[in-house]
Amino acid sequence: xxxxxxxxxxxxxxxxxxxxxxxxxxxxxxxxxxxxxxxxxxxxxxxxxxxxxxxxxxxxxxxxxxxxxxxxxxxxxxxxxxxxxxxxxxxxxxxxxxxxxxxxxxxxxxxxxxxxxxxxxxxxxxxxxxxxxxxxxxxxxxxxxxxxxxxxxxxxxxxxxxxxxxxxxxxxxxxxxxxxxxxxxxxxxxxxxxxxxxxxxxxxxx
Amino acid sequence: xxxxxxxxxxxxxxxxxxxxxxxxxxxxxxxxxxxxxxxxxxxxxxxxxxxxxxxxxxxxxxxxxxxxxxxxxxxxxxxxxxxxxxxxxxxxxxxxxxxxxxxxxxxxxxxxxxxxxxx
Numbered sequence: 001x002x003x004x005x006x007x008x009x010x011x012x013x014x015x016x017x018x019x020x021x022x023x024x025x026x027x028x029x030x031x032x033x034x035x036x037x038x039x040x041x042x043x044x045x046x047x048x049x050x051x052x053x054x055x056x057x058x059x060x061x062x063x064x065x066x067x068x069x070x071x072x073x074x075x076x077x078x079x080x081x082x083x084x085x086x087x088x089x090x091x092x093x094x095x096x097x098x099x100x101x102x103x104x105x106x107x108x109x110x111x112x113x114x115x116x117x118x119x120x121x122x123x124x125x126x127x128x129x130x131x132x133x134x135x136x137x138x139x140x141x142x143x144x145x146x147x148x149x150x151x152x153x154x155x156x157x158x159x160x161x162x163x164x165x166x167x168x169x170x171x172x173x174x175x176x177x178x179x180x181x182x183x184x185x186x187x188x189x190x191x192x193x194x195x196x197x198x199x200x201x202x203x204x205x206x
Numbered sequence: 207x208x209x210x211x212x213x214x215x216x217x218x219x220x221x222x223x224x225x226x227x228x229x230x231x232x233x234x235x236x237x238x239x240x241x242x243x244x245x246x247x248x249x250x251x252x253x254x255x256x257x258x259x260x261x262x263x264x265x266x267x268x269x270x271x272x273x274x275x276x277x278x279x280x281x282x283x284x285x286x287x288x289x290x291x292x293x294x295x296x297x298x299x300x301x302x303x304x305x306x307x308x309x310x311x312x313x314x315x316x317x318x319x320x321x322x323x324x325x
Contacts, residue, residue, distance in 0.1 A: 036275070
């Protein structure tokens with residue numbers, strides 16, 4: 001039974017289908033995907049109208065549109081289905097007509113890591129090494145390690161023209177400060193980042 | 207099957223996770239068009255889907271070549287899009303069913319162990 005729609009009813013149906021297409025556009029569906037969904041939906045609505053009457057009234061169209069999902073639901077459902085869009089927050093949407101299954105969509109929010117734990121640990125370790133570097137250098141000079149290395153090098157035959165400089169000088173103040181400052185900043189980032197990550201996890205668990 | 211309000215969200219989540227499996231399984235034996243598929247699933251207890259869930263999934267399955275689409279004129283209006291399982295879709299369905307059975311079996315086993323332990 002072919003359905004004969006009035007211009008007004010056809011315009012109302014088209015407006016709904018356009019709204020569905022807009023919702024699908026918003027969540028990044030391709031033209032082909034949109035066309036498929038809208039064609040399926042149009043065929044369904046016309047089947048539902050045909051079951052009511054061969055020449056459905058505007059009231060029939062409104063009744064059928066009240067039974068199908070609202071246009072916004074397509075945007076939300078597409079969110080759930082498209083893995084690349086999973087991060088979007090999707091609040092449940094329920095139809096008032098209360099058909100078999102509501103289109104509730106989970107709040108499937110991708111968990112964003114503030115900073116990976118391994119990065120935080122690496123920051124603290126590297127920072128500690130940097131802070132310790134001047135002290136270690138002083139210790140090596142004190143223990144005549146540089147002189148020992150020089151004597152070892154003198155016993156090794158080096159290629160012509162190659163010279164090694166083993167002059168032991170204590171580290172200059174600006175270099176000490178540079179090591180200390182960089183190391184402290186790295187440790188600070190590591191500790192603060194750890195606290196933030198912990199606080200977020202704790203808050204999420206509440 | 208009656209479910210409490212607290213379980214509704216869980217049931218909805220479970221069903222959403224199974225949409226692909228439901229669609230592929232429904233198309234296993236016969237070619238169906240969108241609305242027909244919707245009605246077929248609605249006839250089964252606990253499997254009803256809405257069109258905003260089903261049609262985008264059908265589009266995605268078609269894009270992945272797991273289902274093939276054929277258009278046929280409809281007596282009520284625009285052509286209907288008939289969906290059928292492809293060979294790749296059949297293979298995917300078999301894999302999903304195997305996994306589903308394994309998971310279901312494990313859950314059943316856990317539940318029965320617990321029952322045995324509590325009695």
